[in-house]
Amino acid sequence: xxxxxxxxxxxxxxxxxxxxxxxxxxxxxxxxxxxxxxxxxxxxxxxxxxxxxxxxxxxxxxxxxxxxxxxxxxxxxxxxxxxxxxxxxxxxxxxxxxxxxxxxxxxxxxxxxxxxxxxxxxxxxxxxxxxxxxxxxxxxxxxxxxxxxxxxxxxxxxxxxxxxxxxxxxxxxxxxxxxxxxxxxxxxxxxxxxxxxxxxxxxxxxxxxxxxxxxxxxxxxxxxxxxxxxxxxxxxxxxxxxxxxxxxxxxxxxxxxxxxxxxxxxxxxxxxxxxxxxx
Amino acid sequence: xxxxxxxxxxxxxxxxxxxxxxxxxxxxxxxxxxxxxxxxxxxxxxxxxxxxxxxxxxxxxxxxxxxxxxxxxxxxxxxxxxxxxxxxxxxxxxxxxxxxxxxxxxxxxxxxxxxxxxxxxxxxxxxxxxxxxxxxxxxxxxxxxxxxxxxxxxxxxxxxxxxxxxxxxxxxxxxxxxxxxxxxxxxxxxxxxxxxxxxxxxxxxxxxxxxxxxxxxxxxxxxxxxxxxxxxxxxxxxxxxxxxxxxxxxxxxxxxxxxxxxxxxxxxxxxxxxxxxxxx
Numbered sequence: 001x002x003x004x005x006x007x008x009x010x011x012x013x014x015x016x017x018x019x020x021x022x023x024x025x026x027x028x029x030x031x032x033x034x035x036x037x038x039x040x041x042x043x044x045x046x047x048x049x050x051x052x053x054x055x056x057x058x059x060x061x062x063x064x065x066x067x068x069x070x071x072x073x074x075x076x077x078x079x080x081x082x083x084x085x086x087x088x089x090x091x092x093x094x095x096x097x098x099x100x101x102x103x104x105x106x107x108x109x110x111x112x113x114x115x116x117x118x119x120x121x122x123x124x125x126x127x128x129x130x131x132x133x134x135x136x137x138x139x140x141x142x143x144x145x146x147x148x149x150x151x152x153x154x155x156x157x158x159x160x161x162x163x164x165x166x167x168x169x170x171x172x173x174x175x176x177x178x179x180x181x182x183x184x185x186x187x188x189x190x191x192x193x194x195x196x197x198x199x200x201x202x203x204x205x206x207x208x209x210x211x212x213x214x215x216x217x218x219x220x221x222x223x224x225x226x227x228x229x230x231x232x233x234x235x236x237x238x239x240x241x242x243x244x245x246x247x248x249x250x251x252x253x254x255x256x257x258x259x260x261x262x263x264x265x266x267x268x269x270x271x272x273x274x275x276x277x278x279x
Numbered sequence: 280x281x282x283x284x285x286x287x288x289x290x291x292x293x294x295x296x297x298x299x300x301x302x303x304x305x306x307x308x309x310x311x312x313x314x315x316x317x318x319x320x321x322x323x324x325x326x327x328x329x330x331x332x333x334x335x336x337x338x339x340x341x342x343x344x345x346x347x348x349x350x351x352x353x354x355x356x357x358x359x360x361x362x363x364x365x366x367x368x369x370x371x372x373x374x375x376x377x378x379x380x381x382x383x384x385x386x387x388x389x390x391x392x393x394x395x396x397x398x399x400x401x402x403x404x405x406x407x408x409x410x411x412x413x414x415x416x417x418x419x420x421x422x423x424x425x426x427x428x429x430x431x432x433x434x435x436x437x438x439x440x441x442x443x444x445x446x447x448x449x450x451x452x453x454x455x456x457x458x459x460x461x462x463x464x465x466x467x468x469x470x471x472x473x474x475x476x477x478x479x480x481x482x483x484x485x486x487x488x489x490x491x492x493x494x495x496x497x498x499x500x501x502x503x504x505x506x507x508x509x510x511x512x513x514x515x516x517x518x519x520x521x522x523x524x525x526x527x528x529x530x531x532x533x534x535x536x537x538x539x540x541x542x543x544x545x546x547x548x549x550x551x552x553x554x555x556x557x558x559x
Contacts, residue, residue, distance in 0.1 A: 181375040184343055184363045185440070187392035195388060199379040 064246045073250040082254065089231040092148050093220050096155025100212055104160050105205060108167025113197070118168070129161040133215065134222050141227045151223040151231070158219035159212035163205065170204025171197055202273050210266035217259055232258075291354075292476040293319040293342060293444055298351035300337050311337040313501035315351075319444075319476055326479045326487035326494045330537065334502030335480040336372075339448050342478065343369050356443050365393065368442035372449040374429045376421040376436075383408060383417045386435045393440070407435040410469060427458040434466065438475075447479040451486065463489055464518050471515050484537075485521060488512075488529045496536050506536050 046066055052058070053065040060068075076082040110117040111125070137154055144150035174197045182192045224233025232251060239247035300312040311334035319325045327335045340346045342353055344362040353360040355367060368389070376385045386407055390400035408417045411431040421429055430450050437445060450466075451459040463486055470477065481487050487494045488510055496505040510529060512520055520526055 177371075177373060177375050178377065180345060181369075181371060182392075184345055184367075184369045185389040185392055185436075186363050186365065187388065191392055195380075195391070196377065199377070202379075 061243060061245055064249055068246045069249040069253065072246045073253060076247075076250060085231050085235050086254070086258075088148065089151075089220055089224065089233070092151040092223075092231065093155050093216055095148075096152040096219070097159050097212065097216050099152075099156045100159035100163055100216070101209065103156075104163030104208065104212070105167050108164040108205075108208075109171055109198075109201075111164070112168035112171025112201070113193075125161065125164060128157070129165065133158045133219055137223050137226050140223070146227045146229060151220055151228065154219045154223040155216040159216040162211035162215060163208040166204045166208030166211070167201060170201030173204075174200050203270070206266070206270045206273060210263065210270065213262050213266055214259075217255075217262065221255065289320040289322060291318045292321045292323070292356060293317075293478065294352075294354040295338070295342065296351050296353070298338075298341065298353060299349040300334065300341050300346065301349045302337070302346065310501040312341070313503060315497075315502060315504055317495055317504055317507075319478055321476055322474045323493065324470065324474075324477045324479065324491050326481060326491035327497060328481060328484060328487045328494060328533065328537070329497030329502060329505075330499045331482060333497045333499035335482075335497055336448050338497075338502065339369070339446050339478060339480050342444075343367050343446055345369075365440060366443040368437035368440050368445055370430075370433050370437045370445065370447040370450045372452055374421070374433050376429060376432055378421050381418050381420055382413055382424070382432050385421065385432055386439050389436060389440045404435075404439055407439045410438070410472075411435045412465070425458075426454050427462055430454065430462060431465070434469070438469070442475060445475050445477040447477060449481050450479075452481070452483075459483075459486070460518055466490065467514075467516060484530055484533050485526075488526060488533070489516065489518070489521060494529075494533060496533060508533060508536075 049063075050066040053060065053063050073082075107121070111121055112118075133154065136157060137150075140150045140153050144153055178196050178200070179192065182196055187195070220231070221233040221236065224231040225237040228234045232255060236248060236251045239245075239251065295315055295317045298312055298315045299310065301308055301310050303309070315334075315338065317325075327338065329335050337346065341348055342355065342360065344360045344364065344367070347361075355364075358366075360367075377388065380388070383401070383404055386404040387400045390403060391397075395403070405417065408414055411434060413428060413431055413435070416424060416428065421432065424432070433450060437447075451462050454462060467490060479487070479490055484494075488508075491510055494508045494510060496507070497503065498505040508529060512525065
């Protein structure tokens with residue numbers, strides 16, 4: 001190294017090793033009071049619910065006590081009833097999302113990479129994406145019956161389009177400069193795809209998956225509420241039909257929990273595939 | 280001032296003959312380079328300078344085979360250039376590293392593209408990582424590196440394929456003045472080992488003189504060969520030579536050559552030449 005030049009001039013990074021730990025410390029310091037606030041918010045809100053319901057201002061049919069809801073939730077869990085229905089919904093959701101992932105990514109890549117495929121499909125994709133997916137529910141029930149299959153298909157078409165469209169735009173936005181670099185080094189087409197186009201599209205794909213998960217969740221609940229023999233949505237509509245408001249609230253809590261878990265998972269996935277983007 | 284064509288019996292490695300390059304911009308046909316002829320001998324380091332928009336980067340891409348010539352021809356190693364190939368390797372101005380690959384992974388890319396077995400590619404890339412002084416950062420991602428380090432990776436990625444001709448497109452243009460000088464020295468140190476034929480495009484006159492055996496000055500829009508200067512400074516060179524009278528004489532000569540057609544009638548440098556940086 002030439003003497004007298006500072007480290008920066010030598011092209012060395014400034015504190016590469018030191019930075020991450022500093023960042024964590026800062027985040028932790030700022031995170032602590034925020035967590036307290038979150039706790040206060042949750043406990044306060046739930047207490048207010050309980051107290052308001054106990055006051056008798058509104059009839060329990062409108063707003064049952066939180067304590068009753070929690071007891072019911074516990075009963076649902078301990079008898080295994082919740083498990084059984086959660087499993088049914090899970091199978092529908094899992095099967096539908098898996099199919100949406102595979103088809104969405106494959107077709108999305110095709111549409112992003114080839115303008116011919118894009119032109120062939122773009123009208124169908126745009127029209128179907130713009131149509132509220134729930135409108136297909138009655139149709140799907142006629143076609144596939146009231147069993148798991150109709151809900152699986154509903155989840156599939158709910159999750160498909162966000163995944164497909166983001167994948168296509170991810171492939172389309174591949175940096176021209178990187179492709180020129182690949183061409184300069186005579187990187188074969190297939191490898192350009194694997195090493196440059198796909199990794200570049202991953203953040204887009206995952207954003208699509210996150211959107212798809214949310215839409216799929218809506219699809220499953222509404223699908224089951226319309227016609228089915230099991231699942232969380234079915235329990236929900238059953239409880240509503242019998243004015244079992246305690247049960248309705250218990251199920252809503254379950255759905256909120258599932259929704260938050262899935263979104264958290266998607267965020268984790270996003271970060272997991274995005275390490276190179278992190279500062 | 281040594282300004283004659285040196286008698287040299289080394290083989291012609293790059294031949295550019297009566298080349299015209301046109302491209303389309305916003306619907307208009309632009310002639311970037313017209314009637315350009317030049318040649319580079321085996322093991323020679325040639326710098327191409329000229330004002331922005333004189334087509335020097337376009338010329339480099341044409342030598343690489345990334346863009347076609349409208350007429351004339353380009354030969355590398357005795358073969359007509361029609362597309363990029365294994366004899367040439369480009370160092371890009373803007374890095375063009377894959378952000379999702381590590382330093383090592385980026386350098387392995389061209390080897391993987393040629394079907395070199397993984398283990399061999401790894402070893403060859405690692406050797407280059409060491410050669411450009413990035414051993415500690417082999418597993419770092421590009422966004423964790425400074426601009427200077429990114430350009431080392433860029434250089435290593437080009438060298439790893441053992442090219443016959445190294446093409447460098449203003450690789451240090453985006454760096455600050457100090458880092459740029461440091462990288463110029465590093466480049467020469469690395470180049471000294473194999474002395475691979477190099478064509479270096481830049482708009483920095485002092486950079487061109489410091490690095491090259493010969494500096495070609497292009498006129499602008501369209502680019503033509505204006506004049507060439509043989510840089511008769513012995514190698515290996517150190518940054519200190521930038522402060523010698525001989526170096527300044529080259530600078531003045533090239534600046535006045537550019538000033539003579541660049542619209543600046545005073546003949547003085549259009550911008551100050553960076554030579555005052557801290558140099559050991």
